[in-house]
Amino acid sequence: MVVEAGMSVVTSLPAAVQDVVWQAWGEGESLRRIADRAGVPSHHVRRYLLRHGGVRPALPRRSPRHLSPGEREEISRGIAAGLSARAIAEGLGRSASTVSREIARNGGRDAYRATVADERARVEARRSRVPRLASDERLRAVVLSRLELDWSPQQIAAWLRREHPHEPGMWVSHETIYRAVYLPASRNLPKSTYQRLRSGRTMRRPRLVKRSHGRGHLRDMVSIHHRPATVTDRLEPGHWEGDLVMGKRPSAVATLVERTTRYLKIVPLPDGIKAKDVSIAVARALFNVPPGMCKSLTWDRGREMADHAWVCCTDR
Structure with a gap:
């Protein structure tokens, strides 16, 4: 850790x-809980994760194709014994050219x-290799143009394979694109490119579902399996499905679809997406539904329906 001008800067x-830190981060823990587990301040954890883009650095590994320290010791002993490179290679089970070059x-x-x-x-x-998107200007320009259109890395990777079926050089995996956006060591796209991703996060989050610590848990939920x-x-008829559709914040609407007829009602949410406001808006939208056409309402586990028990949707 380096200290500059009275402020701790985590290197x-x-x-x-x-x-x-990496184990807790992979488990979806919050920064505060990670800091508690690691015994360091939370701002140190955040700066450390930002430095690596939220992606754990790969541990150094020795490829089986490369000579091991023990094999190099055998080469040294073979030289001292006056053996030829071919004889040393036979003893190691390697090719003579490998030993000669070594x-x-x-x-x-x-x-x-x-x-x-x-x-x-x-x-x-340990010498870093030049990332694909840094060495290929054409590929980099195409990927960046798609990101500026708000395409996801998965969409870009699939589109490149479809558009250039006979040019493997124009193929790139979505993981490579994510690394180009987030990893400082391989970042060769504008620093603000992360804002074009749908998550808009400054660092990459693990793909695991974030743990629930009891907050935001919906009470009295009825499982969809009990339908x-x-x-x-x-x-x-008479059974509805609801969902929350977010636009550019704070714009949002709720959708109500009758499962049999596929009749759709769009419910404006001018007062916001807090549980109380959503439940009132949904109840008003269902109030004028004809008798016998409002028997149940199915919704996901979003916090906007924390007051779901208040929404009375019964046969009238």
């Missing part, structure tokens, strides 16, 4: 704390040292 966290790039037979060669390989492996078969099969 990193201890390895043990990082593990706790010796040549590390000073030759007279200068080869296993520990020095392994450290050199480790440093070279009679006549409702599920749309055999009996």
Whole structure:
């Protein structure tokens, strides 16, 4: 941690704390709860996560194709014993060219040292590769143009494959696009591009559903699985489905659809989307429904229906 001008600027966290932060972040915990679990201030956690775009850095791994420290020790011993590169390679189960290149790039037979060669390989492996969207200007321009049209990374990835079926160079995964938007190390799109994504978040959130800590839980809910078969099969009129449709905040409307006839009512919500306001608006919309045509109302678990028990929708 570095301190500048009396303000703590987080450049990193201890390895043990990082593990706790990433585990809790992956479980969907809030920043405050992550900070409590990690034992650090919440603003330190936020700055650390922002630094990595909300994406945990990949742990360094040695590819099986690369020589291990033990294999390099065997090469060193083989050189000391006067063995040829081919003989050393046979003992390792590697190709002779692999051993020959390993010796040549590390000073030759007279200068080869296993520990020095392994450290050199480790440093070279840490060199960052140029991201796809940074090296291909054409691909970058196409992706950026679609993002400016408010397309999602998934839509862009699918569209590129459809538009360029014979140009694999114009294909890119949605994950690559997300990384270009969020990861500082590979960010090669304008910094404000995240505002074009539907979430509008400054850092990427895990795909897990955020845990509920008791707040916003709807009381007296009736599971959709308890609905009679006549409702599920749309055999009996009078059963409605509702949903909340958000526009540009604070604009919103509620929709009410009768399941059998597919009759639709649009319910304005001029007073907002708080539970009390939504329940009053929905009740008013259903008040003039003909008798026998208002038997049940199905809604999702949105907090706007916290007062669902107040909305009386019974056969009249």
